[in-house]
Amino acid sequence: MRRRDWLRAGAYAAAFPAAALSVPHAAEAAQPQPQPGWRRARVVVVGGGIGGATAARYLRLWSGHSLEVVLVDPQDAFVSCPMSNLVLGGFTSMQTLTRPMSTLDASGVRRVRDTVTHIDTERRLVLLARGDAMRYDRLIVSPGIDLDWRSVAGLEAAHDSGRILQAWKAGPETLALRQQLEAMPDGGVFALTIPEAPYRCPPGPYERASVVAAWMKKARPRSKLLVLDANPDITSKAALFRKVWAERYAGLLDYRPLHKAVAVETGSGPGGTVRFELQSPERADVLNVLPAMQAGAIAREAGLVGRIGAAGGRWCPVEYLTFASSQTPGVHVIGDAIQVAPAMPKSGHMANAHAKVAAAAILSELAGLPPDTQPMLTNTCYSHVDGSQVIHVASVHRYVAQERTYRTVPGSGGVSDEPNELESRYAWHWARTLWQDMLG
Numbered sequence: 001m002r003r004r005d006w007l008r009a010g011a012y013a014a015a016f017p018a019a020a021l022s023v024p025h026a027a028e029a030a031q032p033q034p035q036p037g038w039r040r041a042r043v044v045v046v047g048g049g050i051g052g053a054t055a056a057r058y059l060r061l062w063s064g065h066s067l068e069v070v071l072v073d074p075q076d077a078f079v080s081c082p083m084s085n086l087v088l089g090g091f092t093s094m095q096t097l098t099r100p101m102s103t104l105d106a107s108g109v110r111r112v113r114d115t116v117t118h119i120d121t122e123r124r125l126v127l128l129a130r131g132d133a134m135r136y137d138r139l140i141v142s143p144g145i146d147l148d149w150r151s152v153a154g155l156e157a158a159h160d161s162g163r164i165l166q167a168w169k170a171g172p173e174t175l176a177l178r179q180q181l182e183a184m185p186d187g188g189v190f191a192l193t194i195p196e197a198p199y200r201c202p203p204g205p206y207e208r209a210s211v212v213a214a215w216m217k218k219a220r221p222r223s224k225l226l227v228l229d230a231n232p233d234i235t236s237k238a239a240l241f242r243k244v245w246a247e248r249y250a251g252l253l254d255y256r257p258l259h260k261a262v263a264v265e266t267g268s269g270p271g272g273t274v275r276f277e278l279q280s281p282e283r284a285d286v287l288n289v290l291p292a293m294q295a296g297a298i299a300r301e302a303g304l305v306g307r308i309g310a311a312g313g314r315w316c317p318v319e320y321l322t323f324a325s326s327q328t329p330g331v332h333v334i335g336d337a338i339q340v341a342p343a344m345p346k347s348g349h350m351a352n353a354h355a356k357v358a359a360a361a362i363l364s365e366l367a368g369l370p371p372d373t374q375p376m377l378t379n380t381c382y383s384h385v386d387g388s389q390v391i392h393v394a395s396v397h398r399y400v401a402q403e404r405t406y407r408t409v410p411g412s413g414g415v416s417d418e419p420n421e422l423e424s425r426y427a428w429h430w431a432r433t434l435w436q437d438m439l440g
Contacts, residue, residue: 143296
């Protein structure tokens with residue numbers, strides 16, 4: 001394969017991940033010729049979420065299946081965070097959102113079911129929980145987010161006891177929070193607190209409020225839903241959410257900005273009290289307190305998180321052209337863990353896009369070629385406002401070499417005019433295609 005053809009194939013999917021999710025992959029059809037650098041190298045990917053699984057699969061596909069790729073993740077099944085709010089509203093099941101990771105085996109990705117406990121960046125080794133050490137030539141870290149329990153006093157203990165849940169990583173906790181909602185009496189109060197941005201999936205809490213309100217309207221019509229937001233306003237699709245809440249959930253859903261949660265208290269009965277930095281405390285029968293978020297633990301342990309002032313002490317700074325760590329050679333960081341560029345959301349679609357740019361850059365470097373100098377990313381975030389109607393926001397992000405960051409392309413993207421059922425069909429097709437794109 002000629003150099004420009006190989007770069008074009010990689011750039012197509014990296015620049016237009018939305019298209020790569022919906023049409024036959026240009027990179028798969030191109031079949032690049034194996035390069036000596038690929039045959040000699042091992043790339044280890046830490047984390048099997050949307051970003052990590054996508055990176056692992058595309059490293060194999062774009063190298064003509066000649067590069068050794070190892071994916072380290074303790075799970076044998078992927079559970080999707082996108083669409084998981086529908087489980088809380090009783091509109092879908094966890095089984096619908098679960099996919100086996102074994103489908104990656106067909107791409108030749110070697111999966112190691114374990115947890116990385118330490119990264120030795122000087123010797124380029126990852127240490128596994130079972131005690132093994134694994135060498136790498138290039139490393140992709142896609143650890144997702146962790147909740148910062150320190151930001152809300154008493155929350156970690158309340159979570160560990162099962163009293164106050166977050167369900168911000170889809171799985172058993174999603175079902176447990178659903179059970180708490182079902183146990184709430186008619187006339188009860190459900191309180192959802194939202195942390196200051198940035199956090200994983202900006203539309204996520206507002207979608208959650210909407211689908212839970214839709215369920216409460218039918219099953220608990222005398223109840224109240226408090227949306228207590230630390231931000232000065234809704235951070236995504238604000239006008240659409242405000243319109244939906246006013247027209248459909250007036251008297252049921254009460255949105256209050258500038259409510260920064262700082263502490264929680266629980267007693268012997270159900271529910272508890274949440275305290276705020278400035279406002280009066282609120283008591284609820286079910287509390288869904290979302291604290292501040294930060295890069296996953298292994299990124300922090302490896303020293304990939306920026307200093308306070310550079311990345312807020314919580315996120316990983318990267319060189320946006322390749323998603324290489326700004327602090328550690330040979331390491332790339334993708335997905336929700338990074339310090340995002342302006343207007344770049346921490347979303348599943350964006351993690352899929354990061355993965356493709358990083359994979360293409362690594363393959364270029366191993367082949368002795370420069371990276372694509374003009375990568376572009378696209379993003380679409382769908383939000384259900386009930387069980388069958390959806391709104392969306394879309395954006396296109398172009399790398400600006402002079403600023404060494406991404407900027408949204410003027411006039412690109414946009415938001416829905418209004419909720420509609422057709423977009424619900426689009427949302428489900430998007431989700432299923434995303435899962436196939438990352439896992440095969």
